Amino acid sequence: MSAEGSFRSAFERLKTDNPSILAKGTPVSQNNVAREAGLDPSALKKARFPELVSEIQQWIHSNTNVNCTLTRKDTKSQRKKNRTLKQQIVDLKIQRDRVASLLVDADILILQLTNENMNLKSEVETNIRSMRNKKKPK
Numbered sequence: 001m002s003a004e005g006s007f008r009s010a011f012e013r014l015k016t017d018n019p020s021i022l023a024k025g026t027p028v029s030q031n032n033v034a035r036e037a038g039l040d041p042s043a044l045k046k047a048r049f050p051e052l053v054s055e056i057q058q059w060i061h062s063n064t065n066v067n068c069t070l071t072r073k074d075t076k077s078q079r080k081k082n083r084t085l086k087q088q089i090v091d092l093k094i095q096r097d098r099v100a101s102l103l104v105d106a107d108i109l110i111l112q113l114t115n116e117n118m119n120l121k122s123e124v125e126t127n128i129r130s131m132r133n134k135k136k137p138k
Contacts, residue, residue, distance in 0.1 A: 003037075007044055007052055010036035015059065028063070030056050 001009075013019050014028045014036055022036050031041035033056055046053040 003039070003043070004049055004052060006037040006039070007033055007049065010034075010038075011052070011056060011059075028056065028060055 010019075011028070011033045014022070014026065014032060017024060019026055019036050021038060022032060026032055026036075030044055030053060034041040034044040037044075044053065
């Protein structure tokens, strides 16, 4: 494949947002087309490939407004999603703190009831007289 052919296929991949070398979502630019083709950005010069460079510049000019609008919408949508997720985190932390408080209260109550139970058991044992050891009256 010729250098121009690899530049053109890289340009098409970037236009369809399906790059093979660069990250997805990389904007189309003359330098990025060269990088996507696997070559140095200085290899794609207007003097060597005037028609291709002109096509790239025209495409960038005609699609700049569309990309900005999509980017703003995506950014706004992502911010809204992040706000929702941040609110969920705050709500979950509040819920966690309430449950932890209830657990501490339950532990205290269990400890108090255990102590009370032990005290009552010890009182019962001292107040009971054994009937077996008692002599029968004659």
